Amino acid sequence: MTTEMTPGVIWTGVVDWSVRMFHSYAVPDGVTYNSYLIKDEHLTLVDTVKNHFEAEFIHKLQQITDIKKIEYLISLHAEPDHAGCVASIYNLNPNVTIVCSVPAKEILILYNPGLAKAKFMTVTNDSVLKIGKNELKFRMTQMQHWPESMGCYMGDILFSSDFFGQHLASTERYVDDFDIFRVIMRMEDYVANIMNPFRANVAKTVAFYQSLPINFIFPAHGLCFKHENCKVALEVYQKFVDQTIKVKKIVILFSSMYGSTAKVSQIIAQGVLSAGYEPVLLNADTVEKAEISYQLFKSKAVLIGSATLNNQMMPNIDGAINYAGTLRIINGLKFGVYGGAGWSNTGVEQIVGRMNEFGAENVGTCSWILAADEQVMQQAFELGRKVALSVE
Ligand SMILES: Cc1cc2nc3c(=O)[nH]c(=O)nc-3n(C[C@H](O)[C@H](O)[C@H](O)COP(=O)(O)O)c2cc1C
Known part of the structure; x- marks a missing residue:
């Protein structure tokens, strides 16, 4: 036709x-x-x-x-x-x-x-x-x-x-x-x-x-x-x-193996909501990089959750950060990082370093070993809220 x-x-x-x-x-x-x-x-x-x-x-x-x-x-x-x-x-x-x-x-x-x-x-x-x-x-x-x-x-x-x-x-x-x-x-x-x-x-x-x-x-x-x-x-x-294309949303991007980081993501979302922002929860293992980049492009900040795997952040978090970072979408974003580890939380540290390299500004972190208890949940809630409140 x-x-x-x-x-x-x-x-x-x-x-x-x-x-x-x-x-x-x-x-x-x-x-x-x-x-x-x-x-x-x-x-x-x-x-x-x-x-x-x-x-x-x-x-x-x-x-x-x-x-x-x-x-x-x-x-x-x-x-x-x-x-x-x-x-x-x-x-x-x-x-x-x-x-x-x-x-x-x-x-x-x-x-x-x-x-x-x-x-x-x-x-x-x-x-x-x-x-x-x-x-x-x-x-x-x-x-x-x-x-x-x-x-x-x-x-x-x-x-x-x-x-x-x-x-x-x-x-x-x-x-x-x-x-x-x-x-x-x-x-x-x-x-x-x-x-x-x-x-x-x-x-x-x-x-x-x-x-x-x-x-x-x-x-x-x-x-x-x-x-x-x-x-x-x-x-x-x-x-x-x-630069007025962003809306009142905050991305919560996570990747988890045994579920503790996923569970904490829900609490982070409550903290974001409490500050009047809409949380956009994205599992890096099931959502495409292009969709993650689009959501970050529309968002005012991001919270990234990752378990530690072989001393690193989870591979799909790594891929998503690199993809959005080279598109310059991460530059200027406020961010928080959270995640579980078995013995040493190197994944969370690595994410902070990578996000800083791409020009984002860290607002705080929250990490735990193996299982997130009530105290971690409270810290996670506060982190979500703090990141949202950091956005002008
Ligand atoms: C294949 C594999 C590799 C792991 N490597 C590390 C590691 O290098 N350092 C560490 O502290 N924990 C490591 N862990 C433990 C996980 O980080 C730990 O189980 C954590 O609680 C997972 O978080 P999640 O419940 O969100 O999946 C590893 C676990 C698996 C299955």
């Missing part, structure tokens, strides 16, 4: 319904790879799809046009989920001009050496491409994900590439026909897991996009936005760059 998004712009993407893990990023609602065909005097395709879907993609395009008639292929981002069929289009139509940023050209050729012979047009913020009645302008968004990404805009339409994207598989194309809260949640999850390390650069692009007279946003993943709903997408990114 293709969809006419607005007169002259046709969605030619594919829906990846069954994917659940995407570059180690859990995507429980699947993924969509969006591509758009602009019908103007010079037929123009904006992005392709992941190579696994080449057959479906080419079939779709052939239903609506002769691929040889495509004059420009705009490759906003050279990552294979969007540029995976650039070579396929070139092979069917060697006369096509591939329009991309300067660094994208090199990446596209590295991925597909056959493209070395293709016609390229590299563009910058000052470039204008006339395709007939319409003209395309470009906005470099380099190092706001990858080093070569860009957006492009045509009148009141913004083709935003990964900006405003969400990992969602859907038969609907516009947010208007979908659950908008789910879209917002998935967009925030995308920001946490992909965009967060690049906040300072993203802020400049958001300011620029806010200044455009946008009436349609066509991202490279997920649902699209039109009219008033464009504000919804812009607002998520504005809150992200303004």
Whole structure:
């Protein structure tokens, strides 16, 4: 199926319904790879799809046009989920001009050496491409994900590439026909897991996009936005760059072997609640790292509970801290640590050190040997409360 998004712009993407893990990023609602065909005097395709879907993609395009008639292929981002069929289009139509940023050209050729012979047009913020009645302008968004990404805009339409994207598989194309809260949640999850390390650069692009007279946003993943709903997408990114995206929640992340650390987590949650914050309990052994990162991204503080295993913190706590830490989600968080051990509480000490390295601020710890008695429970309650009260 293709969809006419607005007169002259046709969605030619594919829906990846069954994917659940995407570059180690859990995507429980699947993924969509969006591509758009602009019908103007010079037929123009904006992005392709992941190579696994080449057959479906080419079939779709052939239903609506002769691929040889495509004059420009705009490759906003050279990552294979969007540029995976650039070579396929070139092979069917060697006369096509591939329009991309300067660094994208090199990446596209590295991925597909056959493209070395293709016609390229590299563009910058000052470039204008006339395709007939319409003209395309470009906005470099380099190092706001990858080093070569860009957006492009045509009148009141913004083709935003990964900006405003969400990992969602859907038969609907516009947010208007979908659950908008789910879209917002998935967009925030995308920001946490992909965009967060690049906040300072993203802020400049958001300011620029806010200044455009946008009436349609066509991202490279997920649902699209039109009219008033464009504000919804812009607002998520504005809150992200303004650092006002957090809500009154505190994550309690734990991993336990024989249950004492798990049991204490419940008491910690009571302490958090007593201070007026909502506890979000996440078992690191059953919740995906991407979900943990999203919850930390939305939270004002974190309490981490871990048993000691072979003198270390539990492995899934280690993995979650590293994943969120390198995404810079831990930086600036207030935190408490708790946990049980058999003879020496090195796991708790190790977590404090790791969290400090990632720029978080320790508020306190609570530890015990083998079983948590009533005194430990009281200390745990106080720790939960203290961490919550430490948040401004
Ligand atoms: C495989 C294994 C390795 C362990 N290694 C350590 C250790 O290095 N240091 C320690 O103090 N306790 C160690 N323990 C003991 C646990 O930390 C202890 O049972 C603790 O109470 C578990 O907390 P939990 O009830 O939350 O699982 C180990 C236990 C197991 C099963």
